[in-house]
Amino acid sequence: MTITVQPTQPCRPAPGQHVSVSVRVNGVRHTRCYSPTLVGGASARCPDLRFTIGRHPEGTVSRHLYEHAEVGGVLELGPPAGEFVLPHPRPRRLLFIAAGSGLTPVLSMLTGLAAEGYDGSAVLVYYTRTPEHVPRRSELDALAELPNVEIVHAHTRSDAGLLRGRFDPAHLTAVAPWYADTPTYVCGPSELVDRVREVYADRGSGAMVKTEEFTLPTVALNPGDAGGEVSYAASGVVAANTGSTLLEQAEAAGLTPEHGCRMGICHSCTAVRLSGCTRDVRTGDVDSEPGRRIQVCVNAPVGDVVVEL
Structure with missing residues (x-):
């Protein structure tokens, strides 16, 4: 909607x-x-x-x-936030890759470029199931009418687009053979984001990719994460550590900590870890520095942990 x-x-x-x-x-x-x-x-x-x-x-x-x-x-x-933005000065060429609701920040970038009179070239490769699943089609079509903007539709369940199927390196070769040397903005499910990162890394162009994803990757927690207790110091609540994220465990314990995206993007759920060790579920990195502010939506306790919630 x-x-x-x-x-x-x-x-x-x-x-x-x-x-x-x-x-x-x-x-x-x-x-x-x-x-x-x-x-x-x-x-x-x-x-x-x-x-x-x-x-x-x-x-x-x-x-x-x-x-x-x-x-x-x-x-x-709330106030605007986030670092998924275009640089200044604008690059002469830009590539965008999006899927599903990942279109929204990319569409914002493209309409912003058009409004400011950007005279470089921009290409969007957009993945949806079928043409009927493309939101805000009229706006995309209007952008495609601009001489320096190309909108490439890729459908996973239809032959109606220029490309067919899920993201594949051959798609970039077909529509943007210069991709490895071009700033590229990617937004969508973690599978898409991870695959694009891999392709650019293989070309030695990982630094060209800036990403934002709307779903957390599925990360298997270390069996040692569960066990012990999680103490919410400000609330006086103590609960057995199940190994899930601190936010999920806090909610299961009846607490309602402030949070927003639940994916580590908005930083509205930060809290001080007073003691213990936590694991970032996105990267697997562990950290145990006392007094560090962490995002409870993407950090899981490893053993006993005390957090200021």
């Missing part, structure tokens, strides 16, 4: 940044991060924000918005 929001105070995220959106469901405040595009022109003091949100079966916020968002409704917005 796509919704347009009129901020009551100026909120101008840089193209590619995200904004936290909060709703109340059964009296509980829930927050998630979405990447908007600006509506109203580059010169507008307080532009509208347009969000495209994929509905997930277990998504509390996405399901609530899908079922209850209406004209005149009120949402709570």
